[in-house]
Amino acid sequence: MDIAIRVDSVSKKFCMRTHHIMLYGTIDLWRSFCGYQKDNSSLRSGEFWALDDISFEVKQGEAVGLIGPNGAGKSTMLKLLNGIYLPDSGRIEMYGRVGALIEVGAGFHPMLTGRENIYLNGGILGMSKAEIRRHFDEIVDFSGIEPFLDTPVRHYSSGMYVRLGFSIAVHSNPEILLVDEVLAVGDAVFRRKCLQYMKNLHKKGVTFIIVSHNMMTIEGITAQCLYFDKGKLAGDGAPGDVISLYEMSLAQKEADSGNRIKPDHEQYPDSLDLVEYWDYGTAEVHVRAVRLYDMNGEKKGRFDSDEGICVEAVLDSAIEGNVLFWLTLANSDNVACMGSLNIPYTMKKGVQNVRFTFNPLRLSTGAYKIVFVINDETGTNPYSNGHYGFFEVLKKSAVVNPGFVAPICWVEPEVESSVIIRDNSSGGTKGV
Amino acid sequence: MSVVNSSNREPEVIYSIRGAQFRGIRGRLLTTRLMARELISSRELIFRLYARDFSTKYRQSALGVLWALLVPLATVAIFAGMNSAGVFTIEEMSVPYVVYALLGISIFNLFNGVLIASTPSVVFAQNMVSKINFPKTALVFSASIHGLVDFAVRGVLLCGVFLLLKQSPHPAGSVLGVVALLPLYLFSVGVAFFSTMLNAILRDITNVVNFGCMGIMMLSPVLYPISGDSLVARFNVWNPFNYFINVPRDLILFGSSKQMVGYGIWSMISLAVFYVGWRFFFIAQNRIVERI
Known part of the structure; x- marks a missing residue:
């Protein structure tokens, strides 16, 4: 397969302070005027590397996701690929016409109508008047803003703004499309429509680079992923x-900041870390360790989605009596993906081991934590309330709907039906 | 959807510290050819950006395009009033003062208008320039059209004044006079490229331009002739506006001018200023975007 994008040892630096921007900007402008290209591989005072020695290749027709925390350099990379910024060292080769959705509607003028902005924005994106005329109806149809076409865009909602901007950009006939988290404001229906449109473009051989914080989008569309940090x-x-590497890294950062009521790592070095502890736990039960095993009793930190997991909690209790455990497996966004609430247990004073088994573990790829709450028997007063993590899950088989999580308490419902309107095309009758 | 699928092909574009290199464009005068290519490919965009600015500038304005007439009219009225009140004396001239001054200020406003519209153009479009890759030179060229259109609008006003005062411009000289504005326009766009670029880094430039234009107008023969052996007259021997304003005005009013040599020299210089400014801006445009 042919190369679509080649990035070779690319670095980019920026200034941190305005006075440096003014000073270095003036010096650099003067240098470029004199035709003097200084070696830019070192930093001047007040500068930092926004991107440092990045190399990768993207094959034609591939979809590649860029992930990473805020400030990692993803958007800067996209701007370099789009030619908005130039690299300070290294080189970028682009094999095809580039279309970019770095911020949809960036070229809109609020005073102009949707119709006027289609022509204006299309022109800014490099489309000729004839091209815009040819695609005009498709752009309007796709955006769904036809009733407001002659309304100034300052009266548009942010969603309408994005609809129109996205619609213009994808109709600019790109061979390489750069997309930077632009669909966050659109409603679910339009987002799905956009993702479907992008998938269709992908099928036609368009190369994609997508920046997103939504791992489901990345996993659902891309075949290769680059993690910037x-x-x-x-x-x-x-x-x-x-994605797993990224989420583990995020989780580690979270764990580094949590230092209250930690597990006893000296005695239980293989325990998961405490990544969060909620203040409203009375801490009368100290969770000294949370350990994970597979179905063969082997300690593990990484599980396949179709195998079982055993969570062992070592509890040091100052109370005795009936308690209710809440034990859920949550992702790094604190979304409980599976687990169980109100598991009854009779607590004894002293140290005890409690084991919980989930078999199979039906989670999608990602990093997860154990949310372990020990409530009193009314379920309202937590003795302990901590999040312990992280462990990895890798999806074992193809996931048809990425991100879909099957709960362990899967119950087949009773199905009843009654006919409301009968299709009488075959001679039947309507009835209620 | 067309997709490139030839093997062993060259990249469409290569980005490096040297700038963007496009497929198939190599050899001598590379930068100049790239500049010309960019101008040709962005000609529709230039007019669309101008149309955007024109339509939004006057969309919620009661007087609209009349503002292009009101400002020079008011300036000339003030000077005519000061002249008749004896605040300062303007030497005898063979045409009515109002015609002389209105013509002078209309010509000077070509420079003034281009510069004032262009200088903040990149900063005003900062959201766009930092999010979309398009030729930033289009912003300066489209802003420069403001100066031309305003001049054309003032041309209508001038015709009215000529009729009102029963004066007639020199028929052939009028055509030559309008053509003779080209060096001033090129000079203005060349300077505008520099000021726009610098303004992206140092916002003071907008104020410097406003103040500088006012100063140049006062020191140049825009609203009054400058003659004799004064310091200002000696300065005007080297002042390009002395030639850029007097020659077109003389051609329109009298069909000839005595300052053609100086005008010829400054026309050559204006061409160089235009080219150097454009080239400088073209090379530096990505660096400017990074620093907005």
Whole structure:
């Protein structure tokens, strides 16, 4: 397969302070005027590397996701690929006409109508008047803003703004499309429509680079994923592996900041870390360790989605009596993906082991934590309330709907039906 | 959807510290050819950006395009009033003062209008320039059209004044006079490229331009002739506006001018200023975007 994008040892630096921007900007402008290109591989005072020695290749027709925390350099990378910024060192080769959705509607003028902005924005994106005329109806149809076409866009909602901007950009006939988290404001129906449109473009051979914080979008569309962290390429590979690496890293950062009522790592070095502890737990039960095992009793930190998991909690209790455990497996966004609430247990004073088994573990790829709450028997007064993590899950088989999580308490419902309107095309009758 | 699928092909574009290199464009005068290519490919965009600015500038304005007439009219009225009140004396001239001054200020406003519209153009469009890759030179060229259109609007006013005062411009000289504005326009766009670029880094430039234009107008023969052996007259020997304003005005009013040599020299210089400014801006446009 042919190369679509080649990024070779690219670095980009920026200034942190305005006075440096003014000073270095003036010096650099003067230098470029004199035709003097200084070696830009070193930093001047007040500068930092937004991207540092990045290399990767994208094959034609591939979809690649860029992930990473805020300020990691993803958007800067996209702007370099689009030619908005130039690299300070290294080189970028683009093999095809580039279309970019870095911020949809960036070229809109609020005073102009939707119709006028289609022509204006199309022109800014490099479309000729004839091209815009040819695609005009498609753009309007796709955006769904036809009733407001002659209304100034300042009266548009943010969703309408995005609809129109997205619609213009994707009709600019790109061979390489750069997309930067632009669909966050659109409603679910339009978002799905856009994702479907992008998938269709992808099928036609358009190369994609997508920046998103939505891992489901990345996993659902891309075949390769690049993880940026502090301006460096921290991971490059299949989306499942790279997303997992990213989420583990996020989780580690979270764990570093939590230092209250921690597990006893000296005695239980293989325990998960406490990543969060809620103040409204009375801490009368100290969770000294949370350990994970597979179905063979082996300690593990990484599970396949179709195998079982055993969560062992070592509890040091100052109380005795009936308690209710809440034990859920949650992702790093604190979304409980599976688990169980109100598990009855009779607590004894002293140290005890309690084991919980989930078999199979039907989670999608990602990093998860154990949310372990020990309530009194009324379920309202927590003795302990901590999040312990993280462990990894890798989806074992193809996931038809990425991100869909099957709960462990899967119950087949009773199904009843009654006919409201009968199709009488075959001679039947309507009735209630 | 067309997709490139030839193997062993060259990249469409290569980005490096040297700038963007496009497929198939190599050899001598590379930058100049790239500049010309960009101008040709962005000609529709230039007019669309102008149409955007024109339509939004006057969309919620009661007087609309009349503002292009009101400002020079008011300035000339003030000077005519000061002249008749004896605040300062303007030497005898063979045409009515109002015609002389209105013509002078209309010509000067071509420079003034181009510069004032262009200088903040990139900063005003900062959201767009930092999010979309398009030729930033289009912003300066489209802003420069404001100066031309305003001049054309003032041309209508001038015709009215000529009729009102029963004066007639020199028929052939009028055509030559309008053509003779080209060096001033090129000079203005060349300077505008520099000021726009600098303004992206140092916002003071907008104020410098406003103040500088006022100063140049006062020191140049815009509203009054400058003659004799004064300091200002000696300065005007080297002042390009002395030639850029007097020659077109003389051609329109009398069909000839005595300052053609100086005008010829400054026309050559204006061409160089235009080219150097454009080239400088073209090379530096990505660096400017990074620093907005």
